[in-house]
Amino acid sequence: MRIFTAVIAIAAGILVLGGYFFPALADIQTLLLNWAIILAGMAALVGIFNLISVHTDKVRRREKGSTYSAILVIALVATFVFGLILRPDHSAMAILMSGIIIPVEAALMGLLTVSLIYAAIRLLRRRADVMSIVFLITAALLILGSATLPFGNIPLLGTLVRPWITQVLALGGARGILIGVALGTLTTGLRVLFGADRPYGGN
Amino acid sequence: MADTIKCPVCGRDNSADQEFCENCQSRLEPLTGPLKGADAPIKPGQAPTRKNTAELEPILPQWLRDARDSARKSAEDEAVSQIGKQSQESFSASNSDLLAGLQSHADSDDEETPDWLTSITGNSAASKKLDAESPEVRWVELGGASDFAQEEPPVESSSEKDEIADWFRDASGSLQSPGFEQPASSSHDSFIASSDTPDWLRQMAAEHETKDEVVSAKPFDAVPSSLFESSDTPDWLHQLGEDASKNSDSFFTDAEPSAGAESALPQSDAPDWLSSLGAGSQEQTPSADSADFTGPVSGEKEAAEIPSDEGLPDWMKGLQPTESEQSIQAETPAWLKDDAQPSTESADNFELPSWLSATSPTPEKPVQEEQPAQDDLPLGDIPGWLKAAAPQSSIYSDSPTEEAAPSSDADWLTSFKFPSEQTPEPQPQLPPVFSTDEPAEVPAFTGDAQSNYNMDSLFTDMPDWLSNAMEEPSSTSASAPAANSLDSLTPGELPSWVQAMRPLDAGSSQSVANDQTFESRGALAGFQGVLPLTTGFVPTSKPKVHSIRLQVSDEQRSQAAMLEQILAAETAPEPIASFSALPTSKGLRWLIAFVLIAVLGTLSFMRTQIFSLPVGVPFEVSGAMNAAQAIPEGAPVLVAFDYEPARVGEMEAAASPMFNLMQNPNLTFISTNETGAILAERFISGPLADTDQSGIQRLNLGYLPGGQMGIRAFAQDPEFTFPQLEGVTSLSQFAALIIITDSADSARAWIEQTSSSRGTIPVVVFSSAQSAPMIRPYYDSQQITGLVSGLYGSAVFEQNMSGGSGISRNYWDAYSVGMLLAMALILGGGLFNLALGLRDRAASREEK
Amino acid sequence: MTTLDLITAILSFLFTLLIFSYLIGDNPLFRIAVYIFVGVSSGYIAAIAWWQVIWPRLIQPLISAMLTGSLLEKGLIFVPLLGAVLILMKASPRLAGMSRGVMAFLVGVGAAVTIAGAVMGTLIPQVMGTINSFDLASASARNISLIEVIFNGAFVLAGTIFTLTYFHFGARAKVDGSTRRNGLIEISAWAGRIFIGITLGTVFAGVYAAALTALIERIMSLFNFLGNFL
Structure with a gap:
């Protein structure tokens, strides 16, 4: 079984990777990618089913917070049933999106402002090293440079400092991070294709 | 202690913790080491195993014999050999019990080694050859050889002592005691020998006077001195000494007391010449007493006491104290016991016993036999003065007894078969073993030997093996040393130095040593434990010893140390740098929330537009504007909606100006987000519906699952079958790709996976402010055409495209105030907390 | 305002307040709102997955292939169907092992896509972009002076290298067992920390800007809702 799964992973990976460089493999690549899309969608369903089972068990066991779990399961099943029946683009389903999902997420995002300011204020009390100071100064300068005054941009900050930080200094760091992430991704992917890493449980 | 031990065999330095030499595999430390602490007393009955091992002397190693030969050949030993020759011929050949047996065996068979010497090797007789290379054994022999000439000054002997192993030096004073017993015992043995060899003894006596100087060089002179220097010297002895000095002035004028001692010995066994040795017999007392005591004061004092016995001849007066000192004997024959009382009385009253006058033509001999008889008496029968004298006289305990043998021809003494031919081996071979100890240290004789307890034990707790040794000539040689050592030790216990010499080889040697089979027939009849039962199992050669130490280089050691450190670091708990748990300040949270909501709510409620929109167009925003303006009217535009509902306000505000700028685009929406x-x-029903454009076509392709895989599949084969996308078969046929995302990963996925299929179409990204820093490098690398990030970018876009009348404008005042407020809170609060943090850290440092 | 719009506005207002109640502290109302949100979102995603993935990409082709498709089409459509069935086994702990092959397929395909995207979409272009930071022709097209190009390009290059160096964790073990990076790398990494700090500070400012925008949008929605009744 281990060899079988490894062969599947390596073979599929090589075929898909070959599709990037060899046009002859483009169709096979597309076929495999379409299969993968279907299976990814099915995996999303499996994840949701798992969420249902977990919270259902909590309700069945009457664990602490089972009331909230019951609410979650009811909301989930109801939405799913209505979604299956009405389809997601139905206006009723839009109500759920505009009335519940968007307000809750946006409000949670709004609460983040308080938390961010609170964390920034307390940061230097916990650690006052170079990186923290640089981090906080940069954030403060950019926040200040992003604002305007009634008569226009904040002199120097909004017109010179902010653009230079974001377009030069931050660009260099971000590029380094991106290249590092790409190298890490490349390494991890190659390990999977070589069978060194088997995150699918075939170790 | 040095870290290295030089191998006594090959001379190579070995580390101190090694047991065997790396080069020659010789044992570096004696096997007797562990026995040092094993002070378990050996009760009577255990020791016989020791005496029998002397029978295995024939297997004495070759090196030992060679050493002996070399010792003989040395120039320094020539004088000793002369002494030894005399000793062989006269008295010194017969040492005490310790040496007599060895000598006799050495004489009879050169390969034989006495038990005590074989024990030194650490193995029993069966394994003697295995330990032939033992350094201690070698030292014993060599030291002995060098000490043959005991007339060597103590400095030389101490120099040799440097080579003595600690274990041997630590063998306690009991080890020294035999050494110093040796002179006395040798003299005593000489009597025994003389009793059986009157011829040579007579000859020696004739030569005695001519060799006084040579004889005086013997160690006898120094040894007894320490004995009698003791304050415990009985009064009677001093008195006797004084009497002797009175009788013969020449007695103490002799500068060589030992010579007197030697001269006295032949006297006892040579009746014919004994008369001529009257002065010599007088000299015997001081010689036996002490060399130091040869000092004019003490010597004269004691000598002055001797002549006080008017009833005795001069020579007898001189002998009396000597005999009294030789009073202690393990066992005394009955006949001696019978004679003990008279002799004791004679010692007390200075009266010649009747038996002495009757039996001996020479008065000296009975007198000399008289004291042993006293010694052999039961303790209860011994007078008080004799009890007190016993410890001192124990040194020479054997001398009178054996001295009496030739004169009385008693049966028990005849059992001591020490034929002269059995003692040709020069005496000096063995005495050096003990004479290596400093002569000045004679604790055994001064302390233990003088204790009444020891004396009592000698009389009452005499081990059986010692008594057997007296009866069995073959075993005497083996038991004699132990008997002598016992003189100064706790009764019934084998001295520690003897224990230390016991063989440790628990294998074959022990089996042999424990073999106590009594031979009942044949040439070995009467011997016990001579032949091992398990001869066939005794290894005939020493098994090669392989060092268990790894031969590692310094580099390997360092690497091993490094590995140990790494392993230790892996297992060592690494302290987690945890920050001090700051208490959550709800007040601060509430304050921030209140200020923000109050300010923002006020501004939002008032819908003010006081703050101006940002001035200046960044390059990425201008690129987006240019791309939007470049899109032909009605051209298909692919729009990816990849943001979360949480950022709907920001993203709608950021993207709406773009759609106002395009001319009736044909929009195709797709999303990798559910x-x-x-x-x-x-968005279509909201911001897009608010635009002035009425000819916008839109198609929502919905959800594209699979993330990057879905994007790649979509970019590779769009499979558009919709009428509004007629003619569009690939991604590159779109007029532009607009990515509205709040995630840098999503933008990166679109950029990466469409790079090969989108061609040169412009890519404009509308991103959230949080993801813009990670997307900007793609703009700098010209992978995307424009980038509009957050409300700031949309405000700029809106400011420059539509004059600032969109969503961004509605938010901008609150946004600017919110940013300024955050800046003030962060700077103010941050500096305050920085000060607090510095204070806390300083306080914590002070606490530490 | 239609009924649906009213219901939407009420729900939006109500849930916004419930979430904002967290500013006071954690409370059951906040939790109820969050649990309802999670349930609705999950149900909605499940409906999306069904209607926009399973149905159009698996069920419809399967029905079509069974009805009119060729044998090859039937065979090709059965493969994802079998994979879908097997991946459903993952929901059961006892049958989860049967889905390993499907997961291996997904991982293999995903790895290949990631590798190609990282190399062709990020690695090479970003390296080239770093090099092109000193491109005078491109700079002149943007009306950027030579000094500015070199100055900014140097900072970009230094930031890129130093940041990459910061992620270089290779070190040679010393004799005493300690591991420490090369001195030059150590200095570069220290400078890289500065650039990373600047970048993260920029991200922080962006996150705050996004959150502030969301807060403003929510506050405005509240006033808008209230404004409808005032």
């Missing part, structure tokens, strides 16, 4: 499709519908 909620993106419905957000697209919201």
Whole structure:
């Protein structure tokens, strides 16, 4: 079984990777990618089913917070049933999106402002090293440079400092991070294709 | 202690913790080491195993014999050999019990080694050859050889002592005691020998006077001195000494007391010449007493006491104290016991016993036999003065007894078969073993030997093996040393130095040593434990010893140390740098929340537009504007909605100006986010519906699962079958790709996976402010055409395209105030907390 | 305002307040709102997955292939169907092992896509972009002076290298067992920390800007809702 799964992973990976460089493999690549899309969608369903089972068990066991779990399961099943029946683009389903999902997420995002300011204020009390100071100064300068005054941009900050930080200094760091992430991704992917890493449980 | 031990065999330095030499595999430390602490007393009955091992002397190693030969050949030993020759011929050949047996065996068979010497090797007789290379054994022999000439000054002997192993030096004073017993015992043995060899003894006596100087060089002179220097010297002895000095002035004028001692010995066994040795017999007392005591004061004092016995001849007066000192004997024959009382009385009253006058033509001999008889008496029968004298006289305990043998021809003494031919081996071979100890240290004789307890034990607790040794000539040689050592030790216990010499080889040697089979027939009849039962199992050669130490280089050691450190670091708990748990300040949270909501709510409620929109167009925003303006009217534009509902306000505000700028675009919406499709519908029905453009076509392709895989599949084969996308078969046929995302990963996925299929179409990214820093490098690398990030970018876009009348404008005042407020809170609060943090850290440092 | 719009506005207002109640502290109302949100979102995603993935990409082709498709089409459509069935086994702990092959397929395909995207979409272009930071022709097209190009390009290059160096964790073990990076790398990494700090500070400012925008949008929605009744 281990060899079988490894062969599947390596073979599929090589075929898909070959599709990037060899046009002859483009169709096979597309076929495999379409299969993968279907299976990814099915995996999303499996994840949701798992969420249902977990919270259902909590309700069945009457664990602490089972009331909230019951609410979650009811909301989930109801939405799913209505979604299956009405389809997601139905206006009723839009109500759920505009009335519940968007307000809750946006409000949670709004609460983040308080938390961010609170964390920034307390940061230097916990650690006052170079990186923290640089981090906080940069954030403060950019926040200040992003604002305007009634008569226009904040002199120097909004017109010179902010653009230079974001377009030069931050660009260099971000590029380094991106290249590092790409190298890490490349390494991890190659390990999977070589069978060194088997995150699918075939170790 | 040095870290290295030089191998006594090959001379190579070995580390101190090694047991065997790396080069020659010789044992570096004696096997007797562990026995040092094993002070378990050996009760009578255990020791016989020791005496029998002397029978295995024939297997004495070759090196030992060679050493002996070399010792003989040395120039320094020539004088000793002369002494030894005399000793062989006269008295010194017969040492005490310790040496007599060895000598006799050495004489009879050169390969034989006495038990005590074989024990030194650490193995029993069966394994003697295995330990032939033992350094201690070698030292014993060599030291002995060098000490043959005991007339050597103590400095030389101490120099040799440097080579003595600690274990041997630590063998306690009991080890020294035999050494110093030796002179006395040798003299005593000489009597025994003389009793059986009257011829040579007579000859020696004739030569005695001519060799006084040579004889005086013997160690006898120094040894007894320490004995009698003791304050415990009985009064009677001093008195006797004084008497002797009175009788013969020449007695103490002799500068060589030992010579007197030697001269006295032949006297006892040579009746014919004994008369001529009257002065010599007088000299015997001081010689036996002490060399130091040869000092004019003490010597004269004691000598002055001797002549006080008017009833005795001069020579007898001189002998009396000597005999009294030789009073202690392990066992005394009955006949001696019978004679003990008279002799004791004679010692007390200075009266010649009747038996002495009757039996001996020479008065000296009975007198000399008289004291042993006293010694052999039961303790209860011994007078008080004799009890007190016993410890001192024990040194020479054997001398009178054996001295009496030739004169009385008693049966028990005849059992001591020490034929002269059995003692040709020069005496000096063995005495050096003990004479290596400093002569000045004679604790055994001064302390233990003088204790009444020891004396009592000698009389009452005499081990059986010692008594057997007296009866069995073959075993005497083996038991004699132990008997002598016992003189100064706790009764019934084998001295520690003897224990230390016991063989440790628990294998074959022990089996042999424990073999106590009594031979009942044949040539070995009467011997016990001579032949091992398990001869066939005794290894005939020493098994090669392989060092268990790894031969590692310094580099390997360092690497091993490094590995140990790494392993230790892996297992060592690494302290987690945890920050001090700051208490959550709800007040600060509430304050921040209140200020923000109050200010923002006020501004939002008032809908002010006081703050101006940002001035200046960044390059990325201008690129987006240029791309939007470059899109032909009605051209298909692919729009990816990849943002979360949480940022719907920001993203709608950021992207709406772009759609106002395009001329009736043919929009195709797609999303890799599950909620993106419905957000697209919201955008269509919201900001897009608010635009002035009426000819916008839109198509929502919905959700594209699979993330990067879905994007790659979509970019590779769009499979558009929709009428509004007629003629569009690939991604590159779109007029532009607009990515509205709040995630840098999503933008990166679109950029990466469409890079090979989108061609040169412009890519404009509308991103959230949080993801813009990670997307900007793609703009700098010209992978995307424009980038509009957050409300700031949309405000700039809106400011420059539509004059600032969109969503961004509605938010901008609150946004600017919110940013300024955050800046003030962060700077103010941050500096305050920085000060607090510095204070806390300083306080914590002070606490530490 | 239609009924649906009213219901939407009420729900939006109500849930916004419930979430904002967290500013006071954690409370059951906040939790109820969050649990309802999670349930609705999950149900909605499940409906999306069904209607926009399973149905159009698996069920419809399967029905079509069974009805009119060729044998090859039937065979090709059965493969994802079998994979879908097997991946459903993952929901059961006892049958989860049967889905390993499907997961291996997904991982293999995903790895290949990631590798190609990282190399062709990020690695090479970003390296080239770093090099092109000193491109005078491109700079002149943007009306950027030579000094500015070199100055900014140097900072970009230094930031890129130093940041990459910061992620270089290779070190040679010393004799005493300690591991420490090369001195030059150590200095570069220290400078890289500065650039990373600047970048993260920029991200922080962006996150705050996004959150502030969301807060403003919510506050405005509240006033808008209230404004409808005032």
